Amino acid sequence: MYDAPHQFEPLLPAGPRLEPLLAKAHDLSRLAAPLAGIRVPPEMRTLLRSMNSYYTNRIEGQHTRPREIDQALRRDFSHNAELAARQRLAVAHIDAEAALEQRYAGADGARALYTPQAVQDLHRELFARLPAADLAAAEHAPVVPGELRQRDVQVGQHVAPAHGSVARFLARWAGFYGTVRRGEAALVALAAAHQRLGWIHPFVDGNGRVMRLHTHTVLSALGYTGGLWSPLRGFARSTDRYYALLADADVPRRGDLDGRGNLSEQALAAWIDYVLDVCMDQAAFMAGMLEFSSPKDRLEACLVYEATVLKSGVRREALRGLHYLFLSSEEMSRGDFKSMLGLGERNATDVLGALVRRGLLASDSPQGKVRFGLPQHALRFLFPRLWPEAEADIEAPSA
Numbered sequence: 001m002y003d004a005p006h007q008f009e010p011l012l013p014a015g016p017r018l019e020p021l022l023a024k025a026h027d028l029s030r031l032a033a034p035l036a037g038i039r040v041p042p043e044m045r046t047l048l049r050s051m052n053s054y055y056t057n058r059i060e061g062q063h064t065r066p067r068e069i070d071q072a073l074r075r076d077f078s079h080n081a082e083l084a085a086r087q088r089l090a091v092a093h094i095d096a097e098a099a100l101e102q103r104y105a106g107a108d109g110a111r112a113l114y115t116p117q118a119v120q121d122l123h124r125e126l127f128a129r130l131p132a133a134d135l136a137a138a139e140h141a142p143v144v145p146g147e148l149r150q151r152d153v154q155v156g157q158h159v160a161p162a163h164g165s166v167a168r169f170l171a172r173w174a175g176f177y178g179t180v181r182r183g184e185a186a187l188v189a190l191a192a193a194h195q196r197l198g199w200i201h202p203f204v205d206g207n208g209r210v211m212r213l214h215t216h217t218v219l220s221a222l223g224y225t226g227g228l229w230s231p232l233r234g235f236a237r238s239t240d241r242y243y244a245l246l247a248d249a250d251v252p253r254r255g256d257l258d259g260r261g262n263l264s265e266q267a268l269a270a271w272i273d274y275v276l277d278v279c280m281d282q283a284a285f286m287a288g289m290l291e292f293s294s295p296k297d298r299l300e301a302c303l304v305y306e307a308t309v310l311k312s313g314v315r316r317e318a319l320r321g322l323h324y325l326f327l328s329s330e331e332m333s334r335g336d337f338k339s340m341l342g343l344g345e346r347n348a349t350d351v352l353g354a355l356v357r358r359g360l361l362a363s364d365s366p367q368g369k370v371r372f373g374l375p376q377h378a379l380r381f382l383f384p385r386l387w388p389e390a391e392a393d394i395e396a397p398s399a
Contacts, residue, residue, distance in 0.1 A: 009261035036226035114178030191275035234278035313354030
């Protein structure tokens with residue numbers, strides 16, 4: 001059994017295996033950095049947190065439908081106990097993601113994420129949001145938020161380090177990856193750190209979720225995502241490859257040409273290459289998604305469908321106000337919004353109410369200011385293919 005930190009080296013590939021990874025990380029940096037400065041309606045980032053939660057649940061085989069997550073956010077939980085537990089976990093991920101992005105922001109936040117305390121903080125932030133009954137029903141043993149495992153474990157073919165040495169492995173993990181400062185090297189390091197954190201398996205349960213939260217939060221802190229993309233979506237769309245490459249990088253060195261550490265350098269490089277490819281794909285996808293010439297046309301198509309097919313009370317006259325809120329990413333008083341409709345007071349009030357009910361306008365209180373909303377059912381018009389599972393899970397409004 002592993003009990004000495006040198007046993008999970010190399011922590012990064014070296015020489016010829018490192019150079020192409022740095023080049024790919026450079027390309028990722030150039031592609032992703034501009035996304036952080038794009039102005040989008042705040043509700044879009046809120047919806048993307050739901051999407052991230054959906055995908056991390058799917059990776060774990062704890063499937064929740066997009067509509068079920070949306071219902072859980074409104075505190076409308078299923079009467080099925082198992083589904084309700086998955087819904088609570090989905091909401092916990094959404095809330096934890098938001099809290100962690102705020103807590104670990106900027107270069108200082110990225111460095112702080114490479115500490116044993118931060119790893120425990122991620123675990124605590126997620127699982128402390130769940131009721132005791134959900135924690136007691138964990139697959140392997142009751143989960144204590146933030147507590148390092150107190151027993152030895154085996155994951156597939158991988159025998160994780162002895163529980164008494166977990167703190168030493170985490171200290172080595174943090175001490176190494178926390179000192180990687182160069183832009184391209186930091187991206188390579190976060191991919192390697194994801195795998196090696198899984199190798200340590202610091203918690204009795206929830207390790208995969210913590211690994212993905214760590215990678216997501218580091219990318220955010222380094223200024224690459226702007227809350228607009230995450231590798232979680234890409235991992236979920238290649239789950240078999242994700243798990244296969246993670247496991248392959250656990251194996252011992254394969255001969256004299258496979259680096260100088262105890263574990264396979266070639267397999268670690270393949271894992272890092274995969275993570276960089278996933279990040280490139282997701283950043284490029286979102287860049288293309290946001291590169292449309294006229295959101296007004298998409299908004300109009302959505303309003304026409306609402307008015308003529310669903311007959312939801314939404315009217316095409318809302319286009320001007322919604323378009324303004326979309327472009328400004330700001331809030332507006334209800335009175336100002338109604339004045340943009342060109343309707344009488346009663347009709348304008350009815351239309352505003354319909355827009356709020358359908359989620360096309362968001363507000364924090366019944367009489368509060370309104371902002372552009374992005375409900376799941378509008379995705380197929382405004383951002384098609386962003387979250388296909390949500391598009392397929394659309395439910396028409398009740399009569």
